[in-house]
Amino acid sequence: MNREEVKKWQRVCKEYLDRAGIILTPQEAGSIEIADLGLDEFEQTGLGLVVYVNTERVCAKELVLLPGQTCPQHFHPKVDDAPGKEETFRCRWGEVYLYVSGDPTPNPKAQPPAHRAANYTVWHEIVLKPGDQYTLMPETWHWFQGGPEGAVVSEFSTRSTDENDLFTDKEINRLPEIED
Amino acid sequence: MNREEVKKWQRVCKEYLDRAGIILTPQEAGSIEIADLGLDEFEQTGLGLVVYVNTERVCAKELVLLPGQTCPQHFHPKVDDAPGKEETFRCRWGEVYLYVSGDPTPNPKAQPPAHRAANYTVWHEIVLKPGDQYTLMPETWHWFQGGPEGAVVSEFSTRSTDENDLFTDKEINRLPEIED
Numbered sequence: 001m002n003r004e005e006v007k008k009w010q011r012v013c014k015e016y017l018d019r020a021g022i023i024l025t026p027q028e029a030g031s032i033e034i035a036d037l038g039l040d041e042f043e044q045t046g047l048g049l050v051v052y053v054n055t056e057r058v059c060a061k062e063l064v065l066l067p068g069q070t071c072p073q074h075f076h077p078k079v080d081d082a083p084g085k086e087e088t089f090r091c092r093w094g095e096v097y098l099y100v101s102g103d104p105t106p107n108p109k110a111q112p113p114a115h116r117a118a119n120y121t122v123w124h125e126i127v128l129k130p131g132d133q134y135t136l137m138p139e140t141w142h143w144f145q146g147g148p149e150g151a152v153v154s155e156f157s158t159r160s161t162d163e164n165d166l167f168t169d170k171e172i173n174r175l176p177e178i179e180d
Numbered sequence: 181m182n183r184e185e186v187k188k189w190q191r192v193c194k195e196y197l198d199r200a201g202i203i204l205t206p207q208e209a210g211s212i213e214i215a216d217l218g219l220d221e222f223e224q225t226g227l228g229l230v231v232y233v234n235t236e237r238v239c240a241k242e243l244v245l246l247p248g249q250t251c252p253q254h255f256h257p258k259v260d261d262a263p264g265k266e267e268t269f270r271c272r273w274g275e276v277y278l279y280v281s282g283d284p285t286p287n288p289k290a291q292p293p294a295h296r297a298a299n300y301t302v303w304h305e306i307v308l309k310p311g312d313q314y315t316l317m318p319e320t321w322h323w324f325q326g327g328p329e330g331a332v333v334s335e336f337s338t339r340s341t342d343e344n345d346l347f348t349d350k351e352i353n354r355l356p357e358i359e360d
Contacts, residue, residue, distance in 0.1 A: 021201020023272065023310040053268045053315055053336055058238065060268065060336035088233045088240065092203065130203040135233055156233055156240035156336060 001036050002179045009034040013048035013064040020093035020152035022062055024050060032064075037072065038173030044113045047071045051160070059160040063089075063153040065096060065146030070112050073099075073120050073143040073168040079161055084138030087157035091128035095147030098126040100140055110145035119169040128153070141168070181216050182359045189214040193228035193244040200273035200332035202242060204230060212244075217252065218353030224293045227251045231340070239340040243269075243333040245276060245326030250292055253279075253300050253323035253348040259341055264318030267337035271308035275327030278306040280320055290325035299349040308333070321348070 001009075010032040017024060024032075033049040036042040048064035065071065076085035089098060097110040102124030109127065112120040122141045126134050128151075136142055144153075162174050181189075190212040197204060204212075213229040216222040228244035245251065256265035269278060277290040282304030289307065292300040302321045306314050308331075316322055324333075342354050 025311045028311070052270060052313060055266065055315065057263075057266055057338050058268065058336055060240070060270075060334075083237075086235065086237055088238065090232060090240075131205045131208065133232060135235065154240075156238055158237050 001034065001040060001042065001176075005042075006034045006178055009042060009048065012066070016048075016064045016093070016150055016152050017050070017062060020062075022092065022152065035174070036176065037167075038176035039171060041113070043069060045070050045072055045116065054160050056159055059085075059155075059157045061155045061157075061160070062092075063151075063155055065094075065144070065151045065153070067146055067148055067150045069150070070110070070145045071143060072112070072116070072172060073122065073141055074165050075139055075141045077139060077164060077166055079164050082159075085158050085160060086136065086138050087155055088133055088135040089128060089144070090133035090154045090156070091130050092152045092154055093130055094149045094151035096128045096144050096151040096153055097147065098128060098134060098142065098144040100124050100126065100136065100142045109147075112143070112145070116169055119167075121168065181214065181220060181222065181356075185222075186214045186358055189222060189228065192246070196228075196244045196273065196330055196332050197230070197242060202272065202332065215354070216356065217347075218356035219351060221293065223249060225250050225252055225296065234340050236339055239265075239335075239337045241335045241337075241340070242272075243331075243335055245274070245324070245331045245333070247326055247328055247330045248290075249330070250290070250325045251323060252292070252296070252352060253302065253321055254345045255319055255321045257319060257344060257346055259344050262339075265338050265340060266316065266318050267335050268313055268315040269308060269324070270313035270334045270336070271310050272332045272334055273310055274329045274331035276308045276324055276331040276333055277327065278308060278314060278322065278324040280304050280306065280316065280322045289327075292323070292325070296349055299347075301348065
């Protein structure tokens with residue numbers, strides 16, 4: 001993705017955060033992370049992120065999902081001696097469909113991008129509407145998708161080390177470089 | 181405080197959260213914690229709390245402060261081998277005046293309740309408006325007060341163990357019983 005596209009999606013994400021009533025400083029608004037995971041299919045696979053804090057012990061973020069946009073299947077492994085990342089997702093606006101290990105849900109609300117469907121193997125569905133939340137314990141495979149209007153989701157977690165995340169889809173690169 | 185008063189303040193806190201655009205489930209709204217710290221001077225000293233999650237590793241809350249209401253000076257000590265609680269305050273609505281150790285600020289915006297002033301010994305001021313945040317490392321003495329319209333503040337932290345908090349004011353009881 002080039003810088004101009006990043007700026008465009010930052011503006012779009014800011015509009016979603018506005019709808020959720022979430023106030024950012026101008027500096028935060030100008031540095032919303034547009035994560036396309038190196039696939040260059042941002043409207044299908046990816047998400048926007050505002051990282052409020054990420055210390056050795058605590059991390060808090062806002063996540064923005066476009067309508068039908070998918071954050072692909074991944075998990076957070078142990079890093080050295082530290083247990084994997086634990087995270088709570090709380091829906092603030094819109095609707096999000098979260099999938100984790102467990103009994104597959106018949107007729108799930110989300111479908112992953114068709115050309116990447118083979119990488120989606122966990123199908124226990126949790127539907128989160130505003131005020132709903134779900135806590136994922138470490139080393140739980142999971143993926144999630146924005147509903148028909150998209151979603152804004154707060155994430156409360158232990159330290160985030162995105163570079164360690166393991167994705168099912170081997171084409172994914174969590175930290176690609178932005179092109180000039 | 182009796183149950184009727186608790187219910188009244190829960191409704192008031194819910195109105196502040198509504199203004200901040202924060203959506204609660206009905207169950208959450210009905211169980212907002214009204215912490216008067218055993219002083220029975222809630223409008224002067226205390227706060228409202230919604231605890232979203234509090235696991236072994238992560239805690240996230242919303243805090244509600246009435247206009248001029250003070251959360252009194254305290255710190256979070258080590259518990260067994262665990263380092264003290266680390267917390268980030270992010271203002272969502274209104275204005276909050278936070279005081280921590282360090283150079284005293286001349287002409288501070290807040291004044292603690294006069295009859296308890298002797299218990300307030302840290303005076304380095306941080307003013308937080310919507311979108312502003314501040315991270316407190318463990319074992320930092322701190323207190324804070326809602327501005328003229330009150331405040332809604334998100335707190336992202338490590339595990340919260342309120343029963344271990346140390347207050348300067350020895351009349352305080354963090355977990356008093358509600359009277360019938």
